[in-house]
Amino acid sequence: MTTPEAKPPLFQRLLKRPLLLILVGSLALHLLGGLIFGSWKIFTILTADEAEIEVVPPPPEAIQPQEREYKMKTMRNQRSTAIATQVPIAVDQPSDLNLPNIDIPSPQKNNTAIKARGEVGKIGGGSGLGGGDGRSGFSTLFGNTSPLAGALEGTFIDFKQDRNREAAPDNGWMEAGKDFMRNYNLREFRKYFNAPQKLYATHFYIPLMGADRAPQAYGVEQLVQPSNWVAVYQGKFRSMTGGTFRFVGTADDLLIVGVDGRTALYAGFTESNPSKWKPDDDPRYSPPPVSPYIPKLTEGDWFKLSPGEAKDLSVVIGEIPGGEFACYLFIEQKGVNYEKAPDGRPILPIFKLKELSQSDRNTILSDGYPKRLDGESFGFF
Structure with missing residues (x-):
């Protein structure tokens, strides 16, 4: 009876099967490597510092010099004009509430708001909004808030403030006006405060106010x-008939007319005249009888207009010390025989750039001073 042969050990059997040995070895190595790598990864996660996130802002956009100046002005205006808005409280049935009388002050007006107004009763007449003469905007005796055909564009300048309203300029009207009257270029006033609102005027017969x-x-x-x-008004004018003309007028304080960049008239108080211009003859005719302080009418220099020829025109009105203001501008054509007033003054037509509205006519005629309203309209259309 033979005894069964003992089985060789597992390792010896694997040696006889090399492919199986390689497979088992590879599996053992992968398990060992996975165990080691997994243990290291878990250790690093548990011991790693909390990550910090840094947000890098995008680089600022380049700002051109003109845009930078505009943005700075806008920021300054916003700082100077910002106020809290008051919100009213509405009650559906106030009769059901028993509330004590409370004096609620009226909201204060924005002291720095810039907006155009044309209050007829307060600014001295005009056709108001959408007047019967076909105008749009608000009409005041200093011009309309919307452009009008043939009108001169007016710019208001304050010589007590610089253009940013941050400091008082070194020079005032007398110095700046001297430079302006050399060329009638509005840029001479660029460093002073200019009102954003423009007005458009067609005549300069402004009563005392x-x-x-x-x-x-x-x-x-x-x-x-x-x-x-x-206030500087600039644009063009022309005469359809042509001829030789001169401006005649007076003002409290000043009224200046420039034709093609040359002074044709300075009227008003001589102490407010920054130029060397003087009339050929001393003023001798009385002004409208509205104040004992308004100077006599000043006659300007003669100039020629060819039929239909357009020329540059500047009209400057202003008040220097303050108080009251008025200006009266007429035009005279050489060779025309005008009717005479009792003091010998020729009754001249007022200078106008378009036909007058009924509101303008009523205001102009209200002082009782003889003048003509039927003269030529000199607007350039």
Whole structure:
């Protein structure tokens, strides 16, 4: 009886099967490697510091110099004009509530708001909004808030403030006006405060009123004290018939007319005249009888207009010390035989750029001073 042969050990059997040995060895190595790598990964996660996140802002956009200046002005204006808005409280049935009488103050107006106004009763007449003469915007005696055909564009300038309203300029009207009257370029006033609102005027027969009416008309009465200001109106004019003309007028304080960049008239108080221009003859005719202080009419230099020829025109009005303001501008054509007033003054037509509205006519005729309203309209259309 033979005894069964003992089985060789597992390792010896694997040696006889090399492929199986390789497979078992590879599996053992992978298990060992996975165990080691997994243990290291878990250790690093548990011991790693908390990550910090840094947000890098995008680089600032380049700002051109003109855009930078505009943004700086906008920021300054926002700082100077910002106020809290008051919200009213509405009650559906106030009769059901038994509340004590409480005096609620009216909301204060924004003292620095810049907006155009045309209050007929306060600014001295006009057709108001959408007047019967076909105009749009608000009409004041200093011009309309919307452009009108043939009108001159008016710019209000305050010589007590720089253009950013941050400091008082070194020079005032007398110095700046001297430079302006050399070339009638509005850029000479660029460093002073200019009202954003433009007005468009077609005549310059403005009755006596408080000097604060001009800042009101330009919407800057809360920003500008009513002294040391001028309004410059510029554009073109022409005569369809042609001829030789001169401007005649007076003002409290000043009225200046420039034709093609040359002074044709300075009227008003001589102490407010920054130029060397003087009339050929001393003033001799009485002004409208509205104040004992308004100077006599000044006659300007003669100039020629060919039929239909357009020329540059500048009209400057202003009040320097403050108080009251008025200006009266006429035009005279050489060779025309005008009717005479009792004092010998020729009754001249007022200078106008388009036909007058009924409101304008009523205001102009209200002082009883003889003048003509049927003269030529010199607007360039």
